[in-house]
Amino acid sequence: EIVLTQSPATLSLSPGEGATLSCRASQSIRSFLAWYQQKPGRAPKLLIYDASNRATGIPARFSGSGSGTDFTLTISSLEPEDFAVYYCQQRSQWPITFGQGTRLEIK
Amino acid sequence: EEQLVESGGGLVQPGGSLRLSCAASGFTFSSYEMNWVRQAPGKGLEWLSDIRSSGSATFYADSVRGRFTISRDNAENSLSLQMNSLTAEDTAIYYCARARIEVLGTGAFDVWGQGTKVTVSS
Numbered sequence A: 001e002i003v004l005t006q007s008p009a010t011l012s013l014s015p016g017e018g019a020t021l022s023c024r025a026s027q028s029i030r031s032f033l034a035w036y037q038q039k040p041g042r043a044p045k046l047l048i049y050d051a052s053n054r055a056t057g058i059p060a061r062f063s064g065s066g067s068g069t070d071f072t073l074t075i076s077s078l079e080p081e082d083f084a085v086y087y088c089q090q091r092s093q094w095p096i097t098f099g100q101g102t103r104l105e106i107k
Numbered sequence B: 001e002e003q004l005v006e007s008g009g010g011l012v013q014p015g016g017s018l019r020l021s022c023a024a025s026g027f028t029f030s031s032y033e034m035n036w037v038r039q040a041p042g043k044g045l046e047w048l049s050d051i052r053s054s055g056s057a058t059f060y061a062d063s064v065r066g067r068f069t070i071s072r073d074n075a076e077n078s079l080s081l082q083m084n085s086l087t088a089e090d091t092a093i094y095y096c097a098r099a100r101i102e103v104l105g106t107g108a109f110d111v112w113g114q115g116t117k118v119t120v121s122s
Helices: none
Strands: A004-007 A010-013 A019-025 A033-038 A045-049 A062-067 A070-075 A085-090 A102-106 B003-007 B010-012 B018-025 B034-039 B045-051 B058-060 B068-073 B078-083 B092-099 B109-112 B116-120
Touching: A004 A085, A010 A019, A019 A033, A019 A085, A019 A102, A033 A062, A045 A062, A045 B109, A070 A085, A085 B045, B003 B092, B003 B109, B018 B034, B018 B092, B018 B116, B034 B068, B034 B078, B034 B109, B045 B068, B045 B078, B045 B092, B058 B068, B078 B092
Parallel strands: A010 A102, B010 B116
Antiparallel strands: A004 A019, A019 A070, A033 A045, A033 A085, A062 A070, A085 A102, B003 B018, B018 B078, B034 B045, B034 B092, B045 B058, B068 B078, B092 B109, B092 B116
């Protein structure tokens, strides 16, 4: 099973600042990584698929990069609605696995 | 609007069974792989099961293999998850999710239901 490790566990930032979230895979997953955003009481929302492709309707301030084992989600300038939990997910190999999440909180 | 709506959650005793359903609308259901994902209280996301668009193949997480069965009815635009031998560790919100159509492998999950809550307790 491919283990995804996200860091940091919690990130405290202010609106307008930039955010960098990391996801490391236990073995190469090529570019088969997605990022999701989840707000309290809501279903996850797809942000990025295949490492760097924004999903439909996702603002340009969200970007993804990486391949192999190291991946990054960057939010260029935080809006109030961006404070949430973010998960990475790999689809390279069964079973599909998720990272443990990074909580992005308002400083 | 592309939509998934889960139902069937509730309170069940340990060792019991429950069947979850997911009704799809607004897209061609039979063209998409479908999945179940759960989230235990205060925890992260756990993928459970996938079914090919035709129903020809299914995949399971080790934690549920042999206890849970995924199925679909493309004529009714519905997805199901039969859950048997439930334990307290199965207490969670259960989501159905659509996988993007990809050339290689199962795609990322681009449409999610709102979730249905399952509580396993005596």
